[in-house]
Amino acid sequence: MRSECFWITVCQLHWLFTVVKGIVIDQPIKIPSYGPCQLPSPNSDRPEQLKEYLEVCNVRSHLEFMCDLHHQLNQLSVYAIAKAVETHKSVLQTNGKHNLGILLVRQLAQPTMLDAVTEKSELFGCLFHTPCQPMTPELVHKFVSTSKTFTKIFTQALFTRWFPSPFCPQPKVLMVVVMDGIIGDPRKLTSVNVYTDDPRFNPYIVNIQLEAANSLLQGVPLVEALADTIDQIGLAFREYYTNQGEPRRHVIPMWAWELATISVILVVLALGIEWYIVRRKIASNRSSAGLKVDAVRSKTHLIF
Structure with a gap:
């Protein structure tokens, strides 16, 4: 007992x-962890997967494009994010569907063995079905050994699943924010990956990724950093449409060339006028001196 x-x-x-x-x-x-081939898609045609996305990603009603996988925004006010989205809603949505997707996670699980990354793998099998990014043995090795390559390929694979319409003319953007790095990595490095499959749109967002990562590393609050990044992406969309997809050209504007030309002409004209006036004055002084010499000589001749 x-x-x-x-x-x-x-x-x-x-x-x-x-x-x-x-x-x-x-x-x-x-911490729940998903591979790029497992995370449910918000743009899936299957209702059950859309339902799973809403449940797994802790989606808020006005921020359907943002997957907060580890509930990092639960106790925070997301008003600044919602305001940035509303400001650029006309370019961040097309026919009611979002052109921007954000995955916010605390950590990602990187595979440690090459055998785990195969075409038949449930976690990473979809990586081998992307025609524009073939998974060569060298790339598989980097995917396993390098965290930067892992997060980059993770973002590209997730982009393909979240935006399955490659023939739509509007560019799409996916941002993956990893706050505490890779599971098992004691450095806990914060990283941001911003990806688009549109080569014409890529130059417009190439600097946004670095600026977002620097903001988080410098201690900027998460909501503020996300809102600022969304605002920059919205401005990039607007500039892209204003330029009709043409690449940015860092050239001197025409008005600057015209102003420089006028300035050069005025300088040359001023130098010419100055030269003309000075020359006339010198010539006048010389002629006056010549008259005085002649007068002195004539008086001398009269005396003698």
Whole structure:
């Protein structure tokens, strides 16, 4: 009887230690992790996958394009983000569908073995079905060994699944924000990847990725950094449409050339006028000196 009571007490204490986390035993919280081929898509034609996306991604009603996988925005006001989206709504949406997608995660799980990255893999099999980015053995090795290559390919693969209409003329953008780096990496490096499959639109957003990462690394609050990045992406869309997709040209504007030409003409004219006036004055002085010399000579001749 005593032995039975002892085991009941031990079990009860173990249950209490497990429930009251952070007081007696700080048990690690399991972070949900998805591969690029598993994460549900917001633009899927299957209703069950759309429902899964809304549940898994902790989506807010006015921010359907943002997947907050690890609930990092739960206790934060997202008014600044919603305001930035509303400001650029005309270019961030087409026919009610978003041209921008954001995945916000705490960490990503990078594979540690080459055998895990195969065409038959449930986690990474879709990487081998992208025609524009073939998974060569060298790329697979970098995918496993380099966190930068891993997050880049992860973003590209997720983009293909989230925006499955490659023939739509409007460019699309996917941003993946990893706050604490790769699982198992003690450095916990924050990274931001901004990707588009439109080569004409890429020059317009090439600097946004670096600016967003620097903002987070410098301690800018998450909501503020996301709102500022969305605002920059919206401005990039507007500039892209204003230029009709033409690449940016960093040239001197025509008005500057005209102003420089007028300035050069005025300088040359001023130099010419100055030269003419000075020359006339010198010539006048010389002629006056010549008259005085002649007068002196004539008087001398008269005396003698």
